[in-house]
Amino acid sequence: MNIKENELDKNFNHKKKMVKIKQARDKLMKNKNQEKGLIIVHTGLGKGKSSSAFGMIMRCIAHKMPCAVVQFIKGTWKTGEKDFLIKKFSKECNFFVSGDGFTWDTQDREKDINSAKIGWDKAKEYILNQKIRFVLLDEINIALRYKYLDIDDVTTFLLKSKPFMTHVVLTGRNADTKLIEISDLVTEMNLIKHPFKKGIKAQPGIEF
Numbered sequence: 001m002n003i004k005e006n007e008l009d010k011n012f013n014h015k016k017k018m019v020k021i022k023q024a025r026d027k028l029m030k031n032k033n034q035e036k037g038l039i040i041v042h043t044g045l046g047k048g049k050s051s052s053a054f055g056m057i058m059r060c061i062a063h064k065m066p067c068a069v070v071q072f073i074k075g076t077w078k079t080g081e082k083d084f085l086i087k088k089f090s091k092e093c094n095f096f097v098s099g100d101g102f103t104w105d106t107q108d109r110e111k112d113i114n115s116a117k118i119g120w121d122k123a124k125e126y127i128l129n130q131k132i133r134f135v136l137l138d139e140i141n142i143a144l145r146y147k148y149l150d151i152d153d154v155t156t157f158l159l160k161s162k163p164f165m166t167h168v169v170l171t172g173r174n175a176d177t178k179l180i181e182i183s184d185l186v187t188e189m190n191l192i193k194h195p196f197k198k199g200i201k202a203q204p205g206i207e208f
Contacts, residue, residue: 037133037166038184039158043141043175046189047207053136053169054081060134061092067134068094068126072119072143073172079208094132096122109146116148127162134167141172144179151176158182 042049060067071082085093098119119140126135143149155178162168170179180186202208 035165036184037162037164037168039162039182040167040169040185040187041141041175041179041183042169042171042187042189043173043180044187044189044191045173046191047194048189049171049173050081050138052187052189053138053171056134056169057081057085057093057136061089064092065133066092066131067136068096068129068132069136069138070096070098070119070123070126070140071138072098072116073139077208080205094126096126098122112143112146113148116143119143120149120154124157124161127157127166127168130163130166133165135169137168137170139172140170141175141179143172144176145172145174151178155179155182 042053054069057067057069069085071079082095082097085095096119098115119137120143123135123137123140126132140149140154144151144154158168159182170183175186196202
């Protein structure tokens with residue numbers, strides 16, 4: 001068998017395989033016709049939780065879906081996504097910063113709790129606004145982990161008060177099991193390698 005005949009066999013077998021996959025896929029998708037607003041959690045020790053969520057914000061803007069961000073914990077930390085959205089897409093995406101910085105910087109539990117509660121009040125306002133279709137609660141899992149917010153209050157609100165077609169994304173490591181239980185989509189980012197362990201600091205465009 002020459003090389004050309006071998007490639008023809010590979011092409012034929014590939015097409016045959018893809019036909020079977022498409023048939024299985026079509027069968028699988030036949031009854032997948034529902035739509036609803038999702039509760040989505042991005043958690044885990046790996047990088048990419050907020051990055052992925054802000055990618056979804058970009059999609060919403062492209063689809064002309066009004067959206068909003070409430071950023072917990074990070075506070076006044078200058079991030080590329082915050083500057084970009086506020087300067088370029090303030091009409092399409094509301095952006096509210098709640099927090100005074102990372103907990104190890106603030107070292108003020110009472111102040112952190114107050115900031116988290118202010119952020120949660122704004123989050124509820126955005127979620128209840130049915131003109132807003134997508135709400136990102138960035139790093140809220142950290143506020144929940146330190147019990148700055150009550151997990152039962154958050155989960156009950158999402159289950160009972162969130163408009164049916166509104167999507168809500170909650171990011172941050174160590175997501176509470178109660179939040180995971182009520183969510184429609186949960187993704188865990190696993191840490192395999194990180195340059196920080198080699199002494200490389202957080203850099204613009206990569207970390208913020």
